[in-house]
Amino acid sequence: MKFLANTGFLFPELSFPDRIRAAAEAGFDGVEFHDEVQRHDSNAIADLLAETGLLVGGLNIRMGTTAGCAAIPGAQNDFIADILASQAAAEAVHSPAIHILAGRGVTDRRIYVDNLRHALDLTDRQILIEPICRAAMSDYHLNTLEDALDVYDLLGSSRVKIMFDWYHIIAENSYDDAMSALERHHEAIGHVQAASFPARNEPDAAMIQQTKTAGFTAIGLEYRPTMREKTALSRLRNPKNISS
Numbered sequence: 006m007k008f009l010a011n012t013g014f015l016f017p018e019l020s021f022p023d024r025i026r027a028a029a030e031a032g033f034d035g036v037e038f039h040d041e042v043q044r045h046d047s048n049a050i051a052d053l054l055a056e057t058g059l060l061v062g063g064l065n066i067r068m069g070t071t072a073g074c075a076a077i078p079g080a081q082n083d084f085i086a087d088i089l090a091s092q093a094a095a096e097a098v099h100s101p102a103i104h105i106l107a108g109r110g111v112t113d114r115r116i117y118v119d120n121l122r123h124a125l126d127l128t129d130r131q132i133l134i135e136p137i138c139r140a141a142m143s144d145y146h147l148n149t150l151e152d153a154l155d156v157y158d159l160l161g162s163s164r165v166k167i168m169f170d171w172y173h174i175i176a177e178n179s180y181d182d183a184m185s186a187l188e189r190h191h192e193a194i195g196h197v198q199a200a201s202f203p204a205r206n207e208p209d210a211a212m213i214q215q216t217k218t219a220g221f222t223a224i225g226l227e228y229r230p231t232m233r234e235k236t237a238l239s240r241l242r243n244p245k246n247i248s249s
Contacts, residue, residue: 006217008238009062011198011227013039015234021045025053031235035060037198037225038100040067043090047097054098062225063102063133063196066091072137073106075124076117076146080108084120085127092128102131102196104168107146117146118159125162133195135168138176140203149177150186157193166195170227171212175202184211188219197221200228207237210244 010028012021019027021041028036036059042050043064054061066073067087074080074087091103105124107117124132136153137145147153153167167190174183180202187194197216199208206228216224230237 006213006221007034007060007223008241009033009035009037009060009223009225010234011037011039011225012041013065014227015230017230022050022053025050025057025059027234029057029059031233032238033059033226033234035062035223037062037227038064038098040065040091042094042098042100043067047094051097051099061098061100062223063104063131064091064095064098064100065104066106068106071108071110072142072145074108075105075120076107076112076114078111078113078116081116081120085123088124088127092130095128095130100130102133103128104133104135107134109142109144109146112146114146114156118156121156121160121165125160125164130164131195132162132165133168134165135170136173136177137170138173140176141173150174150190154190154193167193168196168198169194170198170200171208172198172200172202172205172228184215187215191219191221194219194221196223196225198225198227200226205229206231208241210241213241213244 010033012024016024016027074083095103134153136147136149139148199212201208
């Protein structure tokens with residue numbers, strides 16, 4: 006299992022480039038980004054990734070104040086600019102996937118699906134869509150796994166997959182439901198992230214094991230740290246070391 010440090014959450018006291026360096030020093034296999042690459046010199050970030058030897062799991066489209074805009078009426082021009090910028094960033098840092106955030110507030114499912122179809126023509130990367138639970142973002146366009154599966158079915162493209170974040174799925178269902186859903190819907194899922202519920206701190210070992218069992222070879226760690234990231238990573242790699 007490859008462990009990816011989410012630079013939007015981990016090493017919060019450091020600058021973005023230093024978070025990448027810290028992830029390498031802590032022993033992570035790779036990183037995943039929010040939309041930091043688009044706000045930095047992408048070529049310099051690519052050089053830093055080459056220097057550290059870290060792989061990239063994915064990056065987000067521009068988030069802004071609305072958590073993306075793909076489902077927001079009247080924002081199509083912004084969306085096109087955002088997907089083109091994300092494609093350029095993904096090319097620079099060799100990211101295989103772009104997470105397209107739908108947006109919050111007044112949103113429209115038809116606009117969202119149309120924009121995702123348009124995105125398939127504007128990027129050659131895998132497109133990820135993520136349900137974000139109401140506890141974290143009550144007015145986000147996709148709150149449940151069922152919402153995301155509906156969109157996945159409407160698009161019917163092998164390049165559109167769901168990002169399964171344990172925290173969000175548990176919040177909208179239950180721990181046991183999340184455990185079974187990951188395996189049941191694994192063909193629709195393109196990437197997995199992990200954090201505990203309800204505090205969104207370090208994930209537990211069972212999440213990691215179930216992710217492996219479902220056939221995934223990498224997992225993004227997107228949590229709020231309560232201990233040194235190196236210590237948490239060591240425990241997840243060797244769950245027998247976790248004190249009961």
